Amino acid sequence: xxxxxxxxxxxxxxxxxxxxxxxxxxxxxxxxxxxxxxxxxxxxxxxxxxxxxxxxxxxxxxxxxxxxxxxxxxxxxxxxxxxxxxxxxxxxxxxxxxxxxxxxxxxxxxxxxxxxxxxxxxxxxxxxxxxxxxxxxxxxxxxxxxxxxxxxxxxxxxxxxxxxxxxxxxxxxxxxxxxxxxxxxxxxxxxxxxxxxxxxxxxxxxxxxxxxxxxxxxxxxxxxxxxxxxxxxxxxxxxx
Amino acid sequence: xxxxxxxxxxxxxxxxxxxxxxxxxxxxxxxxxxxxxxxxxxxxxxxxxxxxxxxxxxxxxxxxxxxxxxxxxxxxxxxxxxxxxxxxxxxxxxxxxxxxxxxxxxxxxxxxxxxxxxxxxxxxxxxxxxxxxxxxxxxxxxxxxxxxxxxxxxxxxxxxxxxxxxxxxxxxxxxxxxxxxxxxxxxxxxxxxxxxxxxxxxxxxxxxxxxxxxxxxxxxxxxxxxxxxxxxxxxxxx
Numbered sequence: 001x002x003x004x005x006x007x008x009x010x011x012x013x014x015x016x017x018x019x020x021x022x023x024x025x026x027x028x029x030x031x032x033x034x035x036x037x038x039x040x041x042x043x044x045x046x047x048x049x050x051x052x053x054x055x056x057x058x059x060x061x062x063x064x065x066x067x068x069x070x071x072x073x074x075x076x077x078x079x080x081x082x083x084x085x086x087x088x089x090x091x092x093x094x095x096x097x098x099x100x101x102x103x104x105x106x107x108x109x110x111x112x113x114x115x116x117x118x119x120x121x122x123x124x125x126x127x128x129x130x131x132x133x134x135x136x137x138x139x140x141x142x143x144x145x146x147x148x149x150x151x152x153x154x155x156x157x158x159x160x161x162x163x164x165x166x167x168x169x170x171x172x173x174x175x176x177x178x179x180x181x182x183x184x185x186x187x188x189x190x191x192x193x194x195x196x197x198x199x200x201x202x203x204x205x206x207x208x209x210x211x212x213x214x215x216x217x218x219x220x221x222x223x224x225x226x227x228x229x230x231x232x233x234x235x236x237x238x239x240x
Numbered sequence: 241x242x243x244x245x246x247x248x249x250x251x252x253x254x255x256x257x258x259x260x261x262x263x264x265x266x267x268x269x270x271x272x273x274x275x276x277x278x279x280x281x282x283x284x285x286x287x288x289x290x291x292x293x294x295x296x297x298x299x300x301x302x303x304x305x306x307x308x309x310x311x312x313x314x315x316x317x318x319x320x321x322x323x324x325x326x327x328x329x330x331x332x333x334x335x336x337x338x339x340x341x342x343x344x345x346x347x348x349x350x351x352x353x354x355x356x357x358x359x360x361x362x363x364x365x366x367x368x369x370x371x372x373x374x375x376x377x378x379x380x381x382x383x384x385x386x387x388x389x390x391x392x393x394x395x396x397x398x399x400x401x402x403x404x405x406x407x408x409x410x411x412x413x414x415x416x417x418x419x420x421x422x423x424x425x426x427x428x429x430x431x432x433x434x435x436x437x438x439x440x441x442x443x444x445x446x447x448x449x450x451x452x453x454x455x456x457x458x459x460x461x462x463x464x465x466x467x468x469x470x471x472x473x474x475x476x477x478x
Contacts, residue, residue, distance in 0.1 A: 084444045085437040086400035088407070092417050092433035096243035101424055171310070178313040182404060185421065192315055199319035199408055207323060211316035218311040 025205035043190025054119030111183035126168020130161030247430030281341035293353020302350035309343035348390025352383030
């Protein structure tokens, strides 16, 4: 019987849930692992670069806002306004600046710059709140011990601000991972590309697998930063 | 830079405002999707938040729902809904919008209720108020500033989410951007982005006004600070 011959084919059996277009389909994960790995790789790359740049720029802005108090309102106001602008519009508005619809515009750089701008709102606020919460006594004691302003910042204020900074970094990381998917607008959305392809070809396992991977990635990023905090802020462990 | 000028010129071309895919239709679509979704989300989340806050339970749920909302991509939820029997109906969009509007409303309502001074609650109970009166007369007014803050966050979130609906063929202003990409028309893309950005900032500003109006303690606080500065002036003799 031909049916038995067909059924004996391991690949046909394994591909069944793909053919039936089921949401949960391990065979999809196995057969398209290269696609998934590539999309995941791009997703991680975009997220990590955006967060690293965002943290650097946010530190710079926070220090500027602290040095010149008058700029604080401007810095906070601008970053909040940027955060209000929907991602679809922000990515689009970056296109003319980065060079039209050519290769430069439709690149991962567009997505990364957009994500950096979003992370700034969360990070600048977090860093400023953390630095401002350092008790005045502690600061005075350090100054009395002869700490220079720079040493005061690096040795006293920043370490004490770290818990707040890390809290904002976790929020920024989780939302950056999720927002990266919108990068599909310029064809660089990491896992968002797979979600888009699956959705437009009515391929359920692709949409669900990529979506779940996105959430898993957000959780992993959150846990990694939590771990880094535990390492860098050891005195908190004994308190908690 | 000239692309921005072209984009603004696109906005001032009345031909782009007319027709079934014109700006006017998309704008109305965007606004009604936003209003409907925020109202539905409030109707679902405010009672739950008030109740959980009133009985003082379910805090982990009320707080964590916001963290989950942040971790789940809007685009993924929209794509999944499109592949359910709902297909491309307007309900796919509305359900996604409501799902992402619930967390800020629920969390802020709950936190607002829990941050009501416990002494005040005890005094109210001592005066013989029952649970319903306590909620209506004491807790709700005191929780209102944070509650309206949650609604503001939800509204801004929904305006943004509604644009992403365009990526999966939904309505709203995002369509002007995506159809611009389809036609490789950069001025149209920029024009759509400006529209969406301006709408989001307008909603943010409008909701801030609403939030200020709905703060019952604002007048009291202002009177108090005036009285305070009068007292200072009296003491210092200035």
